[in-house]
Amino acid sequence: MSELTWYNLAMTSDTTPVPLVASASNVFSGLSAWKAFNGTMANADDCWLATKSAIPYLQLDFGKQTKVQAFRMKTRLNNEANSPNAFTISGSNDENANFTILHSVTGKNDWVNNTYFNIELSTPVNYRYYRMHMTAFNGTNAYVGIGLFEFGCYPPPPPVNKTLLSKDNKVYSTNIINIWHDTKMTSNTTPAPYVASASSTQSTTYAPWKAFDGVIAPLDNQSSWSATATLRNGWLQLDYGRKVTTNKVEITILEFTTSPKDFQILGSDDNNKWDIILDVKNEVWLQTGSNESKTYNFKKDVSYRYYRINIDTVSTPNKQPMITELKFGYDRKELMEIPSVTVQSFDKYGKFDFANLDLDMDIFTYVLPSTIKEKQLTKKPLSIGFD
């Protein structure tokens, strides 16, 4: 049996993070509902607190149906006088209606400070809204408080059915990767460790990081790097802060006039000695519209810390270079021949689902027999499940 896993809610307001929503029947002086779902009890006021007279409840909306089999809670830190004596936990899929009582507690007068009270259901339930409704209280204090209210479930066991591919008495698997190294920058040095820079910059509006912010915006919306307006060439570069393996680049231009016509893509490990990865002459961009993108595949995989586009000329002679977005990526479409069909080869190279089988594979590899051992199967099936 797997371990109970507790949802890490880490709320920072009644509606953060989305889609969670914390709410309550009533709240005393800013000690809001979310403070019972934030995962901390830093002090006595890190809790939800409410007047007892209102028959209070505390509620979490997960934003979608969520499997739960266990609950645990702590009362207000150092204030057992604020604890409930009787309460129910209920679930619903309709806000403020049709709550089903999942568990009832009565005569609970033995709360231990800063210690969880645990409740486990015999079977999991699946509701969007969970509510703790208090009906009787310990002590004579006017308020009831909950420091933490948490939800747990048992994770599903991992799936065990895997598939390999078979053709002409040979067995295969695939390794398909298609990623872009997105940077989503918000300044020339944010987020660390990325650093964007350029040979020149027209103004801070057209700073180098605007080409690495993931935003593609048309003319005048200012999400592009621009060299100084009087210049006709220049370079733009990104320091990833570590080596990044790439074999493709996507260039998004602002519009035709400032688009790169003759340019190179360069890579460096020391920001000093540069290797030419790609050399493009007389590129032709659309003369109308904004934000055309082109993807260029490199001849081979490369790995550098610094990448640069060096623009020698732009598409019209009286303009400076501009780039709206520059991003590097990595593609791999590998077909692997598996030398033997064993439990281990299914476990290591089998997949739950083979997607993209219509792709043209551009790498073929042969898995060495020494990497797969034990438990040879007597038949060579196309697909097999095992435990």
Ligand SMILES: [Ca+2]
């Ligand atoms: Ca941009």
